Amino acid sequence: MQSRRTLAALGVVLAMGLALPASAEAEDPKLAFEKYKLENGLEVILHQDKSVPLVAVNVWYHVGSGDETPGKSGFAHLFEHMLFQGSQHVGEDKHFDTLKNIGGSSVNGTTNPDRTNYFEIVPSHEFETGLWLESDRMGYLLPLLNQKSLDNQIKVVRNERRQHYDNVAYGKTRFATAAALYGANHPYRYLTIGKHEDLTSATLEDVTAFYKKWYVPANATLVIAGDFENDQAKTLVQKWFGTLPTIAKPEYVVPAFPEPKATRIEVKDEFAKLRRIDYVWTTPGLYKPGDAELDIVASALGRRGTGRLYKILVHEKQLAQGVAAYQSSHNYSSTFTVHVTAKSDADLAEIEKIVQEEVAKLISAPVTKDEFARALTGFESGFVWGLESLMARAERLQGYNHFLGNPDSITADLDRYRNTNAATVQEVAAKYLVPERRVEILTIPAAKTASK
Amino acid sequence: MMTSTMLKTSVLSLGLAALLGACPSAGNKSGVQPIGDPKAVEPGDTSGNEVSPVVFPQEEFRKTQPVPTEPRAFNLPGITRFKLGNQIDVFLAERHELPTISLELNFDGGTVSDRTGREGTASLCMSMVSEGTKKLEKLAFEEAKANIASGISSYAGAESQGISMRTLSKNFDATFGLFADTLLEPGFRDAELERMVKRSLESLKQSKGSAGSVARRVSGNIAYGERHPFGKIVTEKSLRKIKIGDCKSYHKSYVKPKGARLFVVGDMTQAQITEAFTPLLAKWKGAPKKLAKVPAPKSRKGRVFFIDIPGAAQSTISVGHMGPGRKDPSFFANQMMVGVLGGGFSSRINMNLREDKGYSYGARGSFSYNRHFGTFRASSSVRSDSTHQSLLELLTEVTLLQSGTSPAKVEELTREQNGAILGLPARFATAGQVLSMYRNLVYYDLPTTYYNDYVANFKAVTLEQVNAAATKLLHPEDSIILVVGDASVPQIFRNEENKDVPRMKADGKTQMTLLDTITELAASEKGGKGKLVILDADGNIKK
Numbered sequence: 003m004q005s006r007r008t009l010a011a012l013g014v015v016l017a018m019g020l021a022l023p024a025s026a027e028a029e030d031p032k033l034a035f036e037k038y039k040l041e042n043g044l045e046v047i048l049h050q051d052k053s054v055p056l057v058a059v060n061v062w063y064h065v066g067s068g069d070e071t072p073g074k075s076g077f078a079h080l081f082e083h084m085l086f087q088g089s090q091h092v093g094e095d096k097h098f099d100t101l102k103n104i105g106g107s108s109v110n111g112t113t114n115p116d117r118t119n120y121f122e123i124v125p126s127h128e129f130e131t132g133l134w135l136e137s138d139r140m141g142y143l144l145p146l147l148n149q150k151s152l153d154n155q156i157k158v159v160r161n162e163r164r165q166h167y168d169n170v171a172y173g174k175t176r177f178a179t180a181a182a183l184y185g186a187n188h189p190y191r192y193l194t195i196g197k198h199e200d201l202t203s204a205t206l207e208d209v210t211a212f213y214k215k216w217y218v219p220a221n222a223t224l225v226i227a228g229d230f231e232n233d234q235a236k237t238l239v240q241k242w243f244g245t246l247p248t249i250a251k252p253e254y255v256v257p258a259f260p261e262p263k264a265t266r267i268e269v270k271d272e273f274a275k276l277r278r279i280d281y282v283w284t285t286p287g288l289y290k291p292g293d294a295e296l297d298i299v300a301s302a303l304g305r306r307g308t309g310r311l312y313k314i315l316v317h318e319k320q321l322a323q324g325v326a327a328y329q330s331s332h333n334y335s336s337t338f339t340v341h342v343t344a345k346s347d348a349d350l351a352e353i354e355k356i357v358q359e360e361v362a363k364l365i366s367a368p369v370t371k372d373e374f375a376r377a378l379t380g381f382e383s384g385f386v387w388g389l390e391s392l393m394a395r396a397e398r399l400q401g402y403n404h405f406l407g408n409p410d411s412i413t414a415d416l417d418r419y420r421n422t423n424a425a426t427v428q429e430v431a432a433k434y435l436v437p438e439r440r441v442e443i444l445t446i447p448a449a450k451t452a453s454k
Numbered sequence: 455m456m457t458s459t460m461l462k463t464s465v466l467s468l469g470l471a472a473l474l475g476a477c478p479s480a481g482n483k484s485g486v487q488p489i490g491d492p493k494a495v496e497p498g499d500t501s502g503n504e505v506s507p508v509v510f511p512q513e514e515f516r517k518t519q520p521v522p523t524e525p526r527a528f529n530l531p532g533i534t535r536f537k538l539g540n541q542i543d544v545f546l547a548e549r550h551e552l553p554t555i556s557l558e559l560n561f562d563g564g565t566v567s568d569r570t571g572r573e574g575t576a577s578l579c580m581s582m583v584s585e586g587t588k589k590l591e592k593l594a595f596e597e598a599k600a601n602i603a604s605g606i607s608s609y610a611g612a613e614s615q616g617i618s619m620r621t622l623s624k625n626f627d628a629t630f631g632l633f634a635d636t637l638l639e640p641g642f643r644d645a646e647l648e649r650m651v652k653r654s655l656e657s658l659k660q661s662k663g664s665a666g667s668v669a670r671r672v673s674g675n676i677a678y679g680e681r682h683p684f685g686k687i688v689t690e691k692s693l694r695k696i697k698i699g700d701c702k703s704y705h706k707s708y709v710k711p712k713g714a715r716l717f718v719v720g721d722m723t724q725a726q727i728t729e730a731f732t733p734l735l736a737k738w739k740g741a742p743k744k745l746a747k748v749p750a751p752k753s754r755k756g757r758v759f760f761i762d763i764p765g766a767a768q769s770t771i772s773v774g775h776m777g778p779g780r781k782d783p784s785f786f787a788n789q790m791m792v793g794v795l796g797g798g799f800s801s802r803i804n805m806n807l808r809e810d811k812g813y814s815y816g817a818r819g820s821f822s823y824n825r826h827f828g829t830f831r832a833s834s835s836v837r838s839d840s841t842h843q844s845l846l847e848l849l850t851e852v853t854l855l856q857s858g859t860s861p862a863k864v865e866e867l868t869r870e871q872n873g874a875i876l877g878l879p880a881r882f883a884t885a886g887q888v889l890s891m892y893r894n895l896v897y898y899d900l901p902t903t904y905y906n907d908y909v910a911n912f913k914a915v916t917l918e919q920v921n922a923a924a925t926k927l928l929h930p931e932d933s934i935i936l937v938v939g940d941a942s943v944p945q946i947f948r949n950e951e952n953k954d955v956p957r958m959k960a961d962g963k964t965q966m967t968l969l970d971t972i973t974e975l976a977a978s979e980k981g982g983k984g985k986l987v988i989l990d991a992d993g994n995i996k997k
Contacts, residue, residue, distance in 0.1 A: 031552075053551075054528070054879055054882070054883050055525070055526040055528050055879055056879055056880055090516075091516045091517050091518075095809060098800050099800045099869060100519065102798060102799075102800055102869050102872065102877075103868070103869050103872045103873070104522070104872065104876055105872055105875065105876020105877040105878070105879075105880070106873075106877070108880070123880050123883075125525065125876050125877075125879060125880075127523045127524060127525040127526060128522045128876070130520035130521075130522070130523075131519055131522070133520075134516070134519060134520050137516075138516065141510045142510060153812070154809060154810075154812050157812030157813075157837075158808055158809075158812055158814075158815060160837075161768070161808075161812070161813070161814050161836070161837055164768045164815075164837065165815050166815075168767035168768070169664060169665060169666070169766055169767035169835070170666070171660065171663050171664055241515070242516075245513065246511075247508045247509055247510060249508055272663075272764070272765040273663040273664040273763075273765075274660075274663060275659045275660045275662065275663045276656060276659065276660055305600065306596075307593070307596030307597075307600060308593075308596050313593060317592065317593060320649060320652065323653060323656045323660075345652070345656055346656060346659065372597075372601070375601070376600050376601055379600075379601065379603045380600070382603070383603035383622055384603075386552060386554060386622060387552075387554055387620075389552060390552060390554075390885070390886070391883065391884055447663075448765075
């Protein structure tokens with residue numbers, strides 16, 4: 003049952019930089035860990051680092067807004083809020099209070115289309131309390147579940163939507179884009195935050211059903227990172243999680259790859275003061291063939307300071323306040339976006355003509371050697387910078403485990419960029435970034451209605 | 455020439471466990487009726503082949519919070535401090551686990567030095583510093599950095615500014631070369647400034663669009679006064695006045711080694727720093743221009759300030775006034791007090807506006823500090839129809855604590871103390887965090903041995919001190935209220951049955967709008983009886 007994988011040293015093992023002269027090819031950073039499975043199917047990954055007396059406790063449930071069903075948009079995230087409201091042994095609304103009392107930090111949870119995570123950093127001598135809190139909400143949520151608390155969190159989540167989507171410039175653009183890309187039954191259509199009306203209609207039965215289906219031990223992975231002994235951690239994990247029952251891992255419904263019709267939509271925005279044009283294409287999911295190549299295309303097109311569109315639109319012609327190009331990767335499918343915020347007096351048609359030309363150039367000719375190298379160097383260095391914090395390492399292990407089934411995938415991930423080439427990048431661009439597959443969203447500042 | 459001191463601050467186990475005595479024992483103490491019987495066994499998934507019932511065991515040990523083990527002694531990581539030539543103070547947080555280096559040269563100066571009519575000079579000119587060098591124009595400079603995945607940037611804050619770089623160790627020399635050129639020979643091309651001014655004008659336009667950014671723009675202006683260095687607002691007019699000569703002279707006046715601080719984090723040693731900087735220091739000398747004295751703040755006349763954003767989906771609200779300074783002798787008690795009120799998720803303000811009423815996604819209250827002053831602010835972004843009620847709730851929470859009607863309780867203080875003390879290692883977890891902890895001390899001119907007594911100081915705070923701080927430092931009746939939202943939205947209020955109901959006008963027929971309710975608030979005792987001032991997004995009084 004147990005698959006073990008122990009790497010040589012503890013903590014981050016690095017063979018880059020000053021310690022090694024520039025003779026040998028630098029090695030990728032490695033994270034030491036041990037992975038095993040409890041009988042009930044809960045995956046456990048231990049990563050030791052004793053430099054500071056802290057432990058990061060991080061649980062991923064392998065369910066996200068991408069697993070929602072029509073009419074229940076926003077539910078995975080609303081549910082995440084409910085997991086902070088209380089469980090049988092911990093008590094109602096005690097999660098944050100308990101953690102503050104033991105010096106906990108980085109306490110939160112997040113939901114995205116692919117997964118839901120919960121995490122906290124605790125002093126190492128209080129590490130067991132982290133396990134107590136996580137095991138209690140994994141197994142014992144329902145006894146304290148109540149209507150008052152659900153009503154309150156529906157309000158809170160709707161406030162979250164207002165604050166982060168409804169009351170900011172270009173918030174509407176995000177919803178309009180998703181609506182243009184995905185059909186009525188596709189789970190990505192209403193974004194992770196969901197529709198107000200779906201949130202309002204969530205019931206206790208929904209919460210219970212979601213919990214029983216998705217929040218089973220076999221559908222979760224626990225990462226413990228930091229200052230502990232492996233034996234001690236295993237004993238405690240067995241104590242708190244080992245007796246939870248074995249329940250089958252749920253089946254996933256994989257939505258069909260979205261093939262939207264080429265279309266153009268106009269959005270009137272009360273809060274935006276500058277026009278913005280977004281070009282969006284559906285593209286291969288995270289780690290799927292083509293995903294890495296599109297990251298390289300994005301760098302060549304939109305990177306601040308050096309991207310082709312930055313140079314022409316922002317710097318030389320000064321038509322744009324800003325440009326961005328990015329591959330936003332998720333499990334079932336991704337999107338590739340180019341957006342340009344137009345200066346007040348700029349000719350939008352000219353901007354769009356340039357964007358179209360520059361995307362077409364990446365289809366008709368490969369990226370340059372410099373552009374390719376620059377992108378690769380950027381990704382490699384980003385990995386190193388991203389490994390300092392304990393929680394970032396826990397998240398990295400979780401991500402690779404979730405998507406690739408192997409927490410030890412830093413090199414495999416970087417190899418995707420190293421092992422491709424300009425010709426393949428061009429092929430992928432030619433396959434996906436064509437005008438026939440393009441969704442265009444134009445956001446226009448709305449004239450404000452006079453105040454009464 | 456150089457002195458080197460290792461600062462090792464040790465925080466011992468300090469009987470931290472003793473503090474834990476007050477940990478709340480767990481268990482369901484809430485009065486809320488649970489659904490279903492806690493002892494019930496959840497039925498299994500009957501659709502599959504498995505027949506065995508799914509049992510979540512009711513084990514005794516789950517009922518109580520685990521007992522902590524002996525805390526591990528934790529030595530607060532120190533930093534190496536030494537001087538470079540030309541009177542630069544160096545603060546080094548040395549770490550070699552990762553091959554990364556970041557450093558910042560930090561200077562006095564910033565928007566406090568902006569001349570009236572040319573607001574935005576410091577900010578614009580310090581940004582200009584990293585927009586290309588004499589040798590490399592902007593795009594070539596960008597490529598040089600991108601080719602080695604290094605970063606160089608510069609900024610100006612209110613009274614502190616800096617030029618920084620970050621690089622992988624193997625690219626240190628190349629990056630440092632670019633950094634040195636940035637510092638000594640910034641390009642300061644006219645065309646580049648024109649680009650930046652144009653971009654800043656568009657950003658300014660954009661920032662007037664939504665409630666949150668409008669509130670950020672005007673809050674200092676209201677609190678400190680329109681002519682105060684911390685209150686001045688950058689406008690289209692002031693941006694257009696800034697010329698390249700202003701930037702050149704700004705750089706000449708304020709980017710000087712004497713008194714500058716060099717903060718270094720990561721894979722670097724004292725010897726390497728000295729070696730890198732020595733040739734540079736032969737070319738870079740002198741002292742910066744002295745900053746003018748910052749006058750006392752004089753808040754704008756009025757009590758309730760309102761900015762209308764038609765169609766806003768939420769309102770941004772705040773209640774605030776001047777507060778104690780960072781060096782106030784009661785600093786530790788002050789922090790505990792304001793933590794109880796609004797410090798985190800469990801604080802009174804958040805529990806009220808978010809967890810009880812559902813008006814907000816989150817609400818906080820805190821003291822913030824600069825070198826000269828402190829301010830108090832309780833704020834939130836709230837559902838539009840509950841704007842007025844949310845303001846009342848904020849004022850009520852401040853008043854309850856201030857008046858002693860609901861003084862801080864021992865469990866609240868314990869929670870805040872535990873959070874501050876036991877949470878300390880997490881604030882020193884990475885080299886970047888270590889450095890920022892010491893940077894703060896330098897900024898406030900506190901001794902670098904300050905953290906030696908940190909834990910003891912938090913521990914020594916008594917409930918009496920906390921409540922005395924509340925009485926002395928909170929002034930709900932004399933606070934400034936800022937509301938940015940849609941004036942026309944009908945308002946609710948919370949009735950005696952704890953329900954939200956429409957708030958009607960005296961005629962009983964029409965519901966009061968946000969503008970009606972805050973007009974009333976400005977004239978009432980609750981608001982501290984003062985004028986309602988309606989502003990535009992630039993902070994000018996609207997006729």
